[in-house]
Amino acid sequence: MKKTLKTLVIIILLILISCGKNSDKTKSNNQEKTIEKNVVKQEKNPSKEVTYDITTKKEDIGKTVTVEKGETYYVLEKENISIPYDFEIGKYEVTNKEFVTFLNKYKVLEDGTFNGKPIFDITSKHCQIGYNGKEFFIKPWKDNKGRDIDLSDYPVMLVHWYGAITYCNWLSEKNGLDKVYDETNWTDIKDDEIIKKNGYRLPTKNEWAYAMQGGIKSNGAKFAGNDNPSEVAWYEDTSMADGNSSLSTREKDGITRGTMPVGLLKPNSLGIYDMIGNVWEWTNTDFNEGEILLGGCWSNGKLNRFFWLYEVIGYTGFNFGFRIIKTK
Numbered sequence: 001m002k003k004t005l006k007t008l009v010i011i012i013l014l015i016l017i018s019c020g021k022n023s024d025k026t027k028s029n030n031q032e033k034t035i036e037k038n039v040v041k042q043e044k045n046p047s048k049e050v051t052y053d054i055t056t057k058k059e060d061i062g063k064t065v066t067v068e069k070g071e072t073y074y075v076l077e078k079e080n081i082s083i084p085y086d087f088e089i090g091k092y093e094v095t096n097k098e099f100v101t102f103l104n105k106y107k108v109l110e111d112g113t114f115n116g117k118p119i120f121d122i123t124s125k126h127c128q129i130g131y132n133g134k135e136f137f138i139k140p141w142k143d144n145k146g147r148d149i150d151l152s153d154y155p156v157m158l159v160h161w162y163g164a165i166t167y168c169n170w171l172s173e174k175n176g177l178d179k180v181y182d183e184t185n186w187t188d189i190k191d192d193e194i195i196k197k198n199g200y201r202l203p204t205k206n207e208w209a210y211a212m213q214g215g216i217k218s219n220g221a222k223f224a225g226n227d228n229p230s231e232v233a234w235y236e237d238t239s240m241a242d243g244n245s246s247l248s249t250r251e252k253d254g255i256t257r258g259t260m261p262v263g264l265l266k267p268n269s270l271g272i273y274d275m276i277g278n279v280w281e282w283t284n285t286d287f288n289e290g291e292i293l294l295g296g297c298w299s300n301g302k303l304n305r306f307f308w309l310y311e312v313i314g315y316t317g318f319n320f321g322f323r324i325i326k327t328k
């Protein structure tokens with residue numbers, strides 16, 4: 001009888017161990033499937049593990065979204081903005097892949113200059129683009145876990161205002177449109193004149209704000225269609241009680257930070273991504289002998305404020321990028 005009981009206990013223990021192993025295996029398979037689905041999971045506590053896709057190739061990178069004319073209420077400045085014409089704006093910020101293609105096709109010099117003007121800062125240690133003696137290329141990179149990642153779909157950064165407008169001219173030429181900017185005397189074009197041009201260019205401050213808010217399709221939310229910035233923007237809260245840029249690829253003070261691939265978070269009501277956070281975006285609107293940048297960036301503190309700055313045209317920052325626009 002005792003032998004029978006012992007045998008029964010052993011069998012039960014073996015069954016329980018087997019079930020535990022199967023449960024762990026199922027749990028592991030479910031975790032792998034979650035990663036394979038390329039889902040970005042946002043957590044309120046930034047210290048928790050967050051799954052994000054770093055290899056997605058989006059077929060619509062480079063495409064634009066049509067923004068219909070009309071009036072909208074710009075929540076951050078508490079004012080109405082009226083745009084009397086339709087325009088097209090980049091669905092995403094310009095990526096490293098797009099910018100490298102431009103650099104190699106438009107005969108930008110290996111030091112990152114064109115016609116005597118700086119296009120981007122290739123000398124910065126943060127620069128994700130290099131030159132191998134023959135052509136520009138995207139540098140190999142690793143994420144915070146030491147994994148090799150492809151920076152092709154990351155927003156280009158360290159771009160000068162000259163670099164942004166020269167890219168726009170190249171894109172216009174490529175698509176059979178008139179170049180908007182003069183590359184010989186590099187004169188600034190006022191907002192009321194530039195909207196009459198038919199080529200690619202940078203948005204005016206009002207065009208950018210109108211598009212960010214959602215135009216006539218605005219839902220009244222503060223941050224690109226959402227009142228929770230973590231759902232639409234890569235940014236850093238200085239208190240680290242919120243924010244999500246600590247999950248990306250740049251390290252400072254022992255905390256991993258940086259830009260993220262375009263289009264991983266939610267778009268606004270017009271289907272435009274990353275208008276808040278990730279990289280600052282150059283505009284065509286001048287201020288104090290500089291040009292305004294909008295949208296904040298990954299290294300911003302709380303975004304619950306008026307997020308814009310201006311920079312002298314001949315300078316750049318490691319978190320300066322841009323997106324394109326065209327009057328329709």
